[in-house]
Amino acid sequence: MNIQYYGHSCFKITTKPAGRATEDVVIFIDPFDKSIGLRPPQGQANIVLVSHDHSDHNNASALKGDPVVINTPGEYSIRGVNVTGIESFHDDKKGAERGNNTIFIIDSEDIKLCHLGDLGANLDSRDLEKINGIDILFVPVGGKYTIDGKVAGEIVRKIEPAMAIPMHYKIKGTNLDIADEKKFCNEMGNCPKEKTAKLNIKSKDLEEKNTEVVIMSVE
Numbered sequence: 001m002n003i004q005y006y007g008h009s010c011f012k013i014t015t016k017p018a019g020r021a022t023e024d025v026v027i028f029i030d031p032f033d034k035s036i037g038l039r040p041p042q043g044q045a046n047i048v049l050v051s052h053d054h055s056d057h058n059n060a061s062a063l064k065g066d067p068v069v070i071n072t073p074g075e076y077s078i079r080g081v082n083v084t085g086i087e088s089f090h091d092d093k094k095g096a097e098r099g100n101n102t103i104f105i106i107d108s109e110d111i112k113l114c115h116l117g118d119l120g121a122n123l124d125s126r127d128l129e130k131i132n133g134i135d136i137l138f139v140p141v142g143g144k145y146t147i148d149g150k151v152a153g154e155i156v157r158k159i160e161p162a163m164a165i166p167m168h169y170k171i172k173g174t175n176l177d178i179a180d181e182k183k184f185c186n187e188m189g190n191c192p193k194e195k196t197a198k199l200n201i202k203s204k205d206l207e208e209k210n211t212e213v214v215i216m217s218v219e
Contacts, residue, residue, distance in 0.1 A: 001023025001109050002201040003136075005216035008032050008056060008176075009117065009168045010136060012102070012219075015108040016127040025079045028067070029115050029138075030057040037175040038218070047078055048096045049085075049104045051117025056176075059179065073102055080106040081187030087128050103131065110203035111135050114161070118146045118168065123155055136151050137161040140168035142178030154189065162206040165214050173218075181215065188213050 002014040009030040017025050018072040027047045034040055045063040050071035059083045060069045068078050086103040101120065106113045114131055115138040123131070137159055140146035140167070146168050147155070156164045170180040185191035188211075195217040 001112055001199075001201050003201065004166075004197075004215075004219045005165075005167075006031075007038045007174065007218040008036055009051070009115075009138070009140065010040065010041055011115070011167075012043070013106065013113070015081060015106075015199055016114055018108070019080045021138030025081050025108070026065075027081070028060075028063055029104065030117065031059045031062055032056040033059040033062070034174065037173050044208055047081065047083070049083065049106075049115065051102045051115070052100065055191075057118065066187065070104075071102065073158040075077075075149065080108075084148070086127070088117070088123075088127065103127075105134070106132065111201065112139065114159070116140060116155075119155075120146055122147065122151050123158065131159060134159055134161045135203070136201070138165050138167050139184075141184035142169035143183075144178050146178075146181065149181070149185075149187050152184050156211060161209060162209040163201075163212050163214055165216060171218060185215075186212070191215060197214045 009111040011029045019028040023044050028045045029049045033042045040062045044065040045067040048060040048067045050058045073087040084105040086111040088101045101117045101159045104115045111134045113135045139152045141149045141152040166181050191213045195215045
């Protein structure tokens with residue numbers, strides 16, 4: 001499995017499907033438009049996951065290949081990849097301010113990835129039961145429109161993934177009024193000094209990891 005970061009909350013995941021299929025499956029999560037100051041993601045996609053219908057997360061039209069777009073909670077099986085969407089909120093007032101948000105779990109190659117989207121509040125015990133056994137967690141840390149670095153750290157410790165990847169924070173080129181990743185890193189205490197351009201991961205690589213934080217550079 002290969003993971004690339006495009007900035008904001010957008011990731012490209014290239015994975016081998018289950019069964020007899022041999023072609024890679026390409027998944028994009030939360031593709032953004034140019035309004036945030038970064039170049040929108042481009043390329044072929046088989047599946048696009050959209051956590052909520054805001055322009056900095058729902059730009060599926062930027063991608064080629066007539067992908068299947070999933071933007072609602074539910075259970076899906078597409079091209080040998082299992083996807084689960086879990087309902088959550090984009091704010092701490094049960095969606096009254098910014099609406100709903102879908103958390104996505106991707107299960108492929110014996111790896112479970114969870115993308116929290118624009119989660120706006122801490123997770124309760126009922127949410128955590130649904131998000132169980134996660135290997136790689138993509139967590140927003142920038143605050144204002146999502147949880148901040150402190151709450152993100154609390155959630156990471158509750159879920160205890162093998163690997164945690166922060167997202168939705170201030171990076172070079174973005175014009176969004178959100179914080180950088182430093183508060184999250186201070187909360188976690190184990191952020192690396194070097195950023196990772198691409199992740200090539202196998203399930204066995206995650207077996208001995210204990211909530212390793214990975215900061216990814218933008219493709």
